[in-house]
Amino acid sequence: MIRALAWVLRRDLLLAFRRRGDVVNALVFFVIVVSLFPLGVGPEPNQLRGMAPGVLWVAALLACMLSLARLFAPDHQDGTLEQMLLAGEPLVVLVMGKVISHWLVSGLPLVLIAPLLGLQFDLPGNALAVLGVSLLLGTPVLSLIGAVGAALTLGVRGSGVLVALLVLPLFVPVLIFGAGAVGATVAGTGAEAHFLLLGGFLALSVVLAPWACAAALRIAME
Amino acid sequence: MAMSKSRRFSLYYFSSPQSFYPLAGALQPWFAALAVLLCAVGLYIGFFVAPTDATQGEVYRIIFIHVAASWMSMFLYLVMGFWSGVGLVLNTRLSSMVATALAPTGALFTFLALWTGSFWGKPTWGTWWAWDARMTSELILLFLYIGFMALQSAIDDQRRADKAGAVLALVGTINIPIIYFSVKWWSTLHQGASVSLTSAPTMAKTMLLGMLIMALGFWMYSIAATLARVRCVILERERHTDWVEAEIGRQTT
Amino acid sequence: MLEAIELECIRGERRLFSGLSFGLGSGELLRVVGANGSGKTSLLRIMCGLVAPSAGELRWQGRSIRAEREEYSRNLVYIGHLNALKDDLTALENLQVAAALAGMPADAARMLAALDCFGVAHCAELPAKVLSQGQRRRAALSRLALSAAVPLWILDEPFSALDVAAVVELERLLAAHLASGGMVVLTTHQEVQVVAQAVLRVDLDLHAAALLAA
Numbered sequence: 001m002i003r004a005l006a007w008v009l010r011r012d013l014l015l016a017f018r019r020r021g022d023v024v025n026a027l028v029f030f031v032i033v034v035s036l037f038p039l040g041v042g043p044e045p046n047q048l049r050g051m052a053p054g055v056l057w058v059a060a061l062l063a064c065m066l067s068l069a070r071l072f073a074p075d076h077q078d079g080t081l082e083q084m085l086l087a088g089e090p091l092v093v094l095v096m097g098k099v100i101s102h103w104l105v106s107g108l109p110l111v112l113i114a115p116l117l118g119l120q121f122d123l124p125g126n127a128l129a130v131l132g133v134s135l136l137l138g139t140p141v142l143s144l145i146g147a148v149g150a151a152l153t154l155g156v157r158g159s160g161v162l163v164a165l166l167v168l169p170l171f172v173p174v175l176i177f178g179a180g181a182v183g184a185t186v187a188g189t190g191a192e193a194h195f196l197l198l199g200g201f202l203a204l205s206v207v208l209a210p211w212a213c214a215a216a217l218r219i220a221m222e
Numbered sequence: 223m224a225m226s227k228s229r230r231f232s233l234y235y236f237s238s239p240q241s242f243y244p245l246a247g248a249l250q251p252w253f254a255a256l257a258v259l260l261c262a263v264g265l266y267i268g269f270f271v272a273p274t275d276a277t278q279g280e281v282y283r284i285i286f287i288h289v290a291a292s293w294m295s296m297f298l299y300l301v302m303g304f305w306s307g308v309g310l311v312l313n314t315r316l317s318s319m320v321a322t323a324l325a326p327t328g329a330l331f332t333f334l335a336l337w338t339g340s341f342w343g344k345p346t347w348g349t350w351w352a353w354d355a356r357m358t359s360e361l362i363l364l365f366l367y368i369g370f371m372a373l374q375s376a377i378d379d380q381r382r383a384d385k386a387g388a389v390l391a392l393v394g395t396i397n398i399p400i401i402y403f404s405v406k407w408w409s410t411l412h413q414g415a416s417v418s419l420t421s422a423p424t425m426a427k428t429m430l431l432g433m434l435i436m437a438l439g440f441w442m443y444s445i446a447a448t449l450a451r452v453r454c455v456i457l458e459r460e461r462h463t464d465w466v467e468a469e470i471g472r473q474t475t
Numbered sequence: 476m477l478e479a480i481e482l483e484c485i486r487g488e489r490r491l492f493s494g495l496s497f498g499l500g501s502g503e504l505l506r507v508v509g510a511n512g513s514g515k516t517s518l519l520r521i522m523c524g525l526v527a528p529s530a531g532e533l534r535w536q537g538r539s540i541r542a543e544r545e546e547y548s549r550n551l552v553y554i555g556h557l558n559a560l561k562d563d564l565t566a567l568e569n570l571q572v573a574a575a576l577a578g579m580p581a582d583a584a585r586m587l588a589a590l591d592c593f594g595v596a597h598c599a600e601l602p603a604k605v606l607s608q609g610q611r612r613r614a615a616l617s618r619l620a621l622s623a624a625v626p627l628w629i630l631d632e633p634f635s636a637l638d639v640a641a642v643v644e645l646e647r648l649l650a651a652h653l654a655s656g657g658m659v660v661l662t663t664h665q666e667v668q669v670v671a672q673a674v675l676r677v678d679l680d681l682h683a684a685a686l687l688a689a
Contacts, residue, residue: 079557088549
């Protein structure tokens with residue numbers, strides 16, 4: 001089982017490495033969206049500092065949404081998804097492999113870049129660290145829940161927007177506590193409660209989302 | 223011996239669309255009548271009998287519709303999740319049809335809750351929209367309903383649409399308490415002492431009674447509307463069977 | 476031993492076939508024929524367990540395949556219309572992933588030998604996107620060279636896009652598999668020159684029900 005997961009992971013990482021452009025594009029999208037807000041709202045530092053946690057988190061959500069199109073759809077089109085369903089290994093394990101590789105390629109870069117962008121908004125140092133940690137806890141949840149949405153809309157026309165419609169409402173708790181953690185740090189109150197809750201969401205998603213995703217994949221392939 | 227088997231009455235008899243169709247048709251007018259009655263009583267209590275509120279005057283009366291609608295919107299989502307889950311696990315067609323029929327009514331009540339809440343908010347707080355916990359939760363619930371309906375209409379294959387909708391509805395059902403809790407926390411944090419639509423008037427007994435009757439009326443309406451809609455869904459999905467063709471023939475002559 | 480009992484398939488608004496029953500024992504070849512659109516691919520997917528039939532049951536060794544889906548999947552290899560090759564991976568890497576997911580050892584030497592069976596060993600280090608249609612099909616079929624121990628082979632139009640040498644090689648593999656007690660199910664438009672204990676023929680046009688609307 002672990003061997004199968006490792007091979008799925010290895011394959012997806014290899015593919016991402018060979019199509020580096022796709023990965024970088026999503027990252028550039030993140031940077032552009034974040035930069036749009038000051039342009040729209042005005043460069044007044046206090047206002048930007050207040051907005052920063054929300055802006056960075058929403059941009060991370062949107063970047064994650066975009067990257068979901070690459071999660072199952074290519075496999076569905078070339079027949080490799082079918083083979084995964086026939087693999088004789090529990091589908092849940094293979095799904096975890098796909099989700100982990102998706103996070104490593106799409107989520108982790110956001111975690112690393114976001115603190116740099118936070119500097120553009122004049123966030124203090126401890127807030128930047130909290131931003132990184134909150135995204136570190138939150139982006140895997142985005143990958144997990146997003147995977148369920150991507151699986152449900154496989155091969156459906158208009159699936160790009162439909163996935164966003166289905167999944168963004170489900171992201172709201174993560175957004176609230178993720179951005180809230182940074183906001184709390186800036187305000188001086190601690191972010192421990194937020195981290196605990198984010199950790200709780202992560203644990204819950206890790207347990208439930210792969211099952212829902214596997215079920216959705218089987219339904220989509222019928 | 224040409225004797226027919228004795229018919230054992232069993233609830234399972236009604237789990238086929240063909241048997242449920244006439245049952246739904248027979249029950250529907252009764253629920254509709256109950257709905258009209260209860261809503262009329264509820265509105266009467268709300269608008270004429272219940273005392274004027276000390277702080278908010280007459281405006282608060284819209285709460286009778288608003289709270290009842292928001293209770294129904296949450297309740298219907300859970301019912302929808304339940305029936306689509308049954309359809310997924312037991313592979314029954316009728317349960318999925320009921321879930322599909324419930325969604326528009328649920329969305330309607332969510333919208334009604336938002337609309338009446340907005341009407342209440344304008345005179346009370348001066349804005350058409352205040353980001354308080356209930357309104358924001360209702361908004362997200364509306365998105366969940368719309369997502370369910372959008373997913374089902376986007377998938378061409380009927381069985382896949384039913385099952386995919388079921389997975390989504392179940393995921394949504396698990397999320398609803400989490401979303402509600404998160405939004406409530408977010409709202410109290412950002413607004414300090416929150417002026418919430420639930421906390422405002424201290425409930426006099428008549429007010430509570432009025433709201434409950436209103437909620438019951440809405441419940442009866444939901445059942446009536448869902449039964450009517452399920453009949454349409456059944457006719458549409460089973461249109462290739464003999465009994466539906468006979469039924470349509472009968473209805474159009 | 477694969478048994479089909481009263482299989483029915485409804486796709487969208489059409490009943491493709493109904494009342495289909497057959498039994499497939501070791502050493503036997505099942506050939507599915509029918510006009511285009513008669514449900515050949517659907518039947519194969521039902522036999523893989525990817526799709527549930529709208530009526531009827533499929534049994535492997537006497538037990539319903541629904542009961543032990545993973546166990547059943549380990550006993551079959553399916554090569555469908557799509558080649559299941561990743562464009563950006565080399566033929567060798569694609570085969571390694573396929574072997575690993577099937578629980579087989581995935582060392583390079585073994586993969587090269589399998590690719591060599593179909594004459595595409597020279598393509599081993601080339602990404603699949605630069606290969607021709609025929610080379611891709613052969614790279615996909617190389618999996619069969621590794622699957623001697625897997626009892627049930629389900630192949631959808633395996634001979635399409637193959638040249639004469641590859642056709643001969645595929646027939647040789649099929650015969651060897653059948654001779655060692657394996658089972659093969661395939662759809663093809665050409666007559667199959669393969670020696671088998673028995674060659675069953677399922678003609679879907681005979682099992683087709685009328686259009687639902689009629």
